[in-house]
Structures are given as C-alpha cells and as structure tokens.
Amino acid sequence: MSYLELESVAKSYGAIEAVRNFNLSVEKGEFVSLLGPSGCGKTTTLRMIAGFEQPDHGLVRLAGEDITAVPPHQRGMGMVFQAYALFPNMTAWGNVAFGLRVSKSSQEVIEGRTEELLELVGLQDAGGKYPAELSGGQQQRVALARALAIEPKVLLLDEPLSALDAVVRVSLRQEIRRIQTQLGITTVYVTHDQEEALSISDRVVVMRQAEIEQIGTPIEIYTSPRTHFVATFIGTTTQFKGLLEDRTNGCVRFEDQRITVSPDLPSEFQNGDRVVVFVRPEAIEVARPGENVEGENQLTARLEAVTLLGPVIRLSLKHGEFGLLADVNTNERSRFNRGEEVLISFPAEACRVLKEDES
C-alpha cells in the first residue's frame, strides 16, 4: 500500500472534463511530478490532493486513510503556489511561523522551527523583511519554508518556478530537490517544463487532455515513451513514418529505405501496421562522405542548417524532402558546413516504434 493514493479520480467543470479516471500511487519520500501542457488537468489534480477541489468521483487516500472529504486545513499538506502567495502583511519570519501559530505550537517551537527553516532555505538574515522587499526567488524560498514549517505529510508545489527567471529557476529547482531529499518528504510537483520534471523527479506523470499518458522514471519517459504524445512532448525527435514489414526481425519500410529496429516487437504490432519510428537527435551519428560509419541504419542527407545550442550543435538535415535532426558535440562544429552531403546513421536500439497516432 502506497503513502498517497489517488483512485479513479475525476473532476469536471460543467461540460469540461478537467481530470478523467486518474490513478496514482506515491510512495513515502517519493518525488513525483505531474507534467503536461497547460489545461491538461495537472493543477486540478494537485488541488484535489490539497483539498481545494472536490473530486466528482474517486478517492484520495493518505497513509491508507480516505481523506477525500477532509477539508484542506485539516489535511496537513504544505502547498507552494506559482505566484508565491506570501501574506503581504507579515514578514518572512511571520509567514514561516504562521502555520505553527495557528496550530497553537509553543513559543519555543515556533521560534526554533522558524529559524531552522529560514536557515534551511538560506534566508536566516531576511526574516524581518516583508515580501515586497524580497526578490522573486527569495519569496519562493520563504514560501517553501512556510510550507515545510508545518511538517506536512505531503509537499505540494504548483509550478513554483514558472514566475522566476531562467538562472534562478535552475538553482532553485536543485535546492528544492536537495531539501526534499534531506527531509525525505513526499512531494508532488506540477510543472509544464519537461526539463524541470525530468531533472528533479523520481517519477514523472505525463498528462494530456485530462488523462494520464504515461507514468515512469524520467529515463523511462525519455527513452521509452509509450505514446505518440509523450514521444513528441518530451524532448525532440525525428519521426519516420512507415509500414511494419517484419515484427520478429524488426524491419520497417520507410520510403525507399528499410529501417532496422529492435527485433521481437510486442504482440500488439502486426506486420503491415502503419508505424512511426522515433529517433532522438543525439542518437543519430553524422559522418562526412567517405568516413566510416557504424549503426544498422544509414541514410544520405544534405545539411540545411547548423544551430548552436550550447554543448551541442543541432544539424537540420534533409533526406530528399524528409527532414531530420541530429545533435553533435559542439567541438566538432568545424567538420560540418551548410549545403554539404553527409551520411547519417543510427543503431536499431535507438529506434522507438509506436503505432501511428490515431488521434
């Protein structure tokens, strides 16, 4: 039995279904992210865990106990909001101490714990400042400390970093993860930023249109997307659309070529199916003509554009009218010039085969 469980939870607003048949089990101490485009139902799900929304259907269980009907202020879940939501009439200290004060903790506990938490988020000197005097990043640290002060059973974060600028975003997300690991607190984190979700979570729940698309560890989500949506929403891919010729040996017909994929595809595939082969750009190797290449699949292509992304450069390639993307190490940039003919290759195990999307 898991610590936090959602069992066939559903919620609609009038005719609009926000969440449909949502099932999730979160282990104690686990960090789970809900990832998806805006309007996919991830925030509604989080708010149902917090108790701000009542599910129309289904159960929310905490440590085996049904808490669906428990009002939010008795659930003991710390929440961090997108827009900080610090109380403007209280100092940072007052904000952090608030939860302890309303729970009638002793003065010693309040003071000790508030100090401790401000220190944990690195704001021990800013306790006397009002929210308006703090930067966005500092405000969100206070909000985090405030949510943690009540020793919540579950920590809920609703896009906590999306209002911050890029540099603060990266450093704060690492800090959230550090604190979460240190305290071992069960955490549900909502974000629309795939990089964020992949980098800090134990598991990621990808949602689309009120439903779960896939649940898995970040690496599973990235390397083995189970649906067309997950494959395209997370990261960048090249999609080869073709016909499955041989399920057992792993052979897909793509235009006038044959693509070799991993053999023994699952039984839901049948020879003759229309399928899509997804290949990540970093899996594609690019060689200049005459150079030796490895990998089962080889194609010639013309280099259309070179874009510097930082550690890698992205090559936009054309095989006939078909566009592909490949990433190579930035220090190899001098090898590639626009307009050149190149040879690309990728191994069979880098191919992710899915049936062509019905939707």
Next chain:
Amino acid sequence: MKQRNLLGPASIVLFLVYMFLPILATYVFSIAVRWDRSILPEGLTLDWYRTAFQDRWFLIVFRHSITISAASVLVSTLLVVPTAYWVHLRLPRARPLLNLITTLPFAIPAVVLALGLIKLYGQGPLQLARTPPMLVLAYVIFTLPFMYRPVASSLEAIDIRRLTEASQSLGASWVRTLVEVIFPNILPGILSGGLLVFATIFGEFTLATLLVGARYKTFPMQLVYYTRRDGRIASAYSVISFTVAWATSLIILWITTWGTRRSSGRRSPVGRAGGGAPAGGKA
C-alpha cells in the same frame, strides 16, 4: 456549509431591498391617488405630474437647473482639460499641486464654501456672491475632483508624452496631434467627468439655495419647497430628478466601460469605483 451559502445571498437581497424600497416608494407615490391611509395606494393617477407640469415654475426651475449645470460643465471642461493636458505634457512639476488642489474640495463642505464666498463677495451693491455666474464658479470648484480625476487618469493611461512625440515624429503638427491623437484618446475621460459633474449639479441643493436662493430658483430648490407644501407634487419632482441622475450615471457607466475596453482591452467589473468614487458632499 449550507448556512454560509445562504448568508451571502440573504444579505445582498436585504441590501437591495433597503436600496430600492425608498426609490420604488417614491415612484409609486408619484402616481398614487392617495397613499397615506392604506398599505396599497388607493388607485393610480398621473394628476400630480400634470399639476407639476402646469405650474409655470416647473419650466422655469427646470431651465435654470439645466442652464446652471450645462454652464458649469462647459466652464469646468474648458478650465480643467487644457490645464490637465498641459501639466501632464509640459509641467510635471505641477502635478502634485494639481492633485492637492483637486482633492481639497472633498474637505470643504458646500455650506462652508458658501459661507466663504458670501463673506468675500457678498459685500457692496453688486452682491456678486449671490449671482448665477458665481454659483457656476462655485460649482466648478465644488466638482473639481469629479472632472479632474477621470481626465487625469485617461491622460496617464495613454502616456501622452510618447504619443505626442510619436505623432510629431510622423510629421503631424501640434494642433493636429491634439485634435486627432490626444483628444480622441481622452474623450471617454472628459465625457464621464462632464456627465458626473452634470448629474451632481443638477441635483445640488445646498450651494444653490445658500448662494442665490430665491433670486434664481433651481429644480432641487423647488423640490424642497414642495416637500413642505404638497408631497404628491414633490414626489413627481423627485422622480424626475432621480431619473435624470440615474440616466446620466448609466451613460457614464456605459462610456467608462466602452472607454476602458477600447484603451486596454480588458474590462473591470469594479472599474469606476476607484476614479470618481468619493461622490460625497452633495448629500
């Protein structure tokens, strides 16, 4: 849970009853044959309106009130709009002074203003203080906040400095800029300010009665006169006075919604409350 759900609607309904009972009662009273012996009026009639209209004073006081209100709006517009424009464009240093001057009337009750004016201008054979032109000027001061606020906030909303510069950089002359660029943008502000001034003055009793009194009777003065003589005619006057006021305020509301929708694309449900809110003093 259920209790709380009822509390809100209940208090709103009570509030609305309190707000509408007096108004409704006045409307009904004005068409009731008699309504002082029974719960329901004893029949309906338009006699009181007929009596009111047939009285030669009706047209006189109505004309007086319209004249005074319109003249005040005109003077106020001519005085406030160019001043506000100039200060926002070229004299930002004077803005705090203007803000102060246009807030002061809130702190000056009409009675005190009348007392001061009579003290200063009431001497001598001319009796300047007790003339309609002086009443107009007093109204201009009295309604200064209502005129200045909407105009100033529409000037602030459009950043006239940059608009003027942009227009001039495209080769428009100073006059053309004013007429074709600035004026259309602040027109909603001017209109709602002007209408608010109009509505306020049309129903204003205190300054009118204390400054000019019987020398130049206005509509509210006649209304107060009838409340003591004939309640049924007074109710007809009340209805007319209130109808003018609410029609004006509906137009203002319509203009401000239209204005904000046009200039910022969004619509605030509590839009006007900030701007011309402290509509006090005239009670």
Next chain:
Amino acid sequence: MSLRRKTDRTRKPSTAWWNWLPIIPFLVITLGIMVLPLAFMLEGSFQSKEGFFTLENYLSMTAPVYTQSFRNSILLSGITAILGTILGTTVGYFVYRLRSSRARELVVTLCDVTSNFSGAPLAFAFIVILGSNGVVTLALSNYLGWKIYPTFSIYSFWGLVLAYTYFQLPLMVLLVLPAVAGLKQEWREAALSLGADARSYWRYIGLPILAPAILANLLLLFANAFGAYATAYTLTGSRFNLVTLQLGSLLTGEVLRDPGAGDAMGILTLLLMGMTILLYQLASRRARRWRE
C-alpha cells in the same frame, strides 16, 4: 523658434517659467473661489466686530448650542460611517463572492445608480416610507401591531441615521470592492493548507490586509456625512442642531448671530474635515502598498 532653442540650451524646458502661463486661469479661479474665501474666513474668525484681533469667536464655540451641534454632527457622521462601513464591507464581500460576474456587475451598476439618490429626493422618499403615515410605518402597525411612532421619528436623530446610512452604503460597497478584489485567492488557500480555518484566515490575513482600505473608506464616509446638508435640511428644516444646518441658517439669516462665530465654526469644520481627509490619504496610501 529662437525662444525654444534658448530653453533647450539652458536647462530642462519644462521648468521654464512661461510653462506656467497656460495654467494661470485655473490657478486664478481656484485662488479666487476656493483659497481666498477660506483665507478671509480664517481672518474673520480672529476678528472682533470692531475689527480687532480676538480669540473671542473661538471661545464662544464652547457655548452649548455650538458644542451640541458639533457633538450631533460627529455622532451622526460617526455612527453612519461605522454602520456604512460594517454593512458595506459585508455586502461588498458577498458581492465579490458572487459566482456570476454578470450578477456582480449588475449590483455594481445598481450601487452606482443609487449612490446618486441623495439629498432632497432621498429625504422625501424616507418621508414617504417612514413618515408618520409612511407605507412601512403603516405596514408595521397594521400587520405586526408595532407602532413605531412616536418612539421613532424620521425627523429625529435616528431618522437621520437611517437616511444617511442609505447614501453611505452604496458608496462603501463601491469603495470596498476593489480592496476585496485585491485579496488573492492563493492567500486564502495558502492559509488553509497551513492549517488555518476560515476564521483564522480572516483574523490574521484577510482583515489585516483590508484594514487600511477599510479605515480609509470609513474616514471618507465620515467626511461625506459631516458635510451633508440637503438631506438633513429637507427632513428637519433647521430644527435639528447640526453644524451644517447651523451654518446654513446663519447664511440664510434665519437666525442672527455675529458673523465672527460663523467664521470660527466654518474654520473648525474645515479643520475637522481636513484632518479626516489627510488621514484618509495616509490610510489609502498604506492600502495601496499592500495591493501590489
């Protein structure tokens, strides 16, 4: 053109003295119609009938007739401001919580319209419903057997309270709505998630954040009622002793008293109003600070 160039060379053109010329008409009129009359009033308040400096006028303010008028005015304005604030804030809060935005806009429009219903028409309407033969008076006595006269009278202090509250209420609703709308939903949710119930939320967060705005509006309502004349005049003539009614009867010559005392009374009124408006400005500045 040459003039223009010269200013550009000197300093900021906006500070040049001729830039003040276009606003001179405005300044002259405010000076002549607002500042000078009040200044003369101030001077007059320190002048004896013979034209010498004196404090006599202010000392005469301690006479019962004047202290009573100030006491009545302050009580009437204070009570109706407090009533207006409490009821108006409550109604404003519920209006804000209304689900449908159309209903919300409708109530706002109604407030806007009814806030115009003041002065003589308002006073008359209250006579119609609560005068000695008013419809509510009759209804209460016929259906409930409750004869409110002569205990209550619309022409008395509590009658005035009822009529004044009428014009204070919609004003307060209009004033308080932006403040209530400034309370973020997340504050409430954050408080709930931290274990606070609705009451603790209001006690520690909602009301403290609203407090400066509510205080500012209370002060504004006080000033609004203190300066009011027409409603009280229509209801009570000059019989009831209020500051504005006293000053009014002084002006219309219904009573003959020395003008110095009138000036002193006017100046004291201005002081009281000025202080109220000043405090209002301070409180609303504070209210704005939290709204960002």
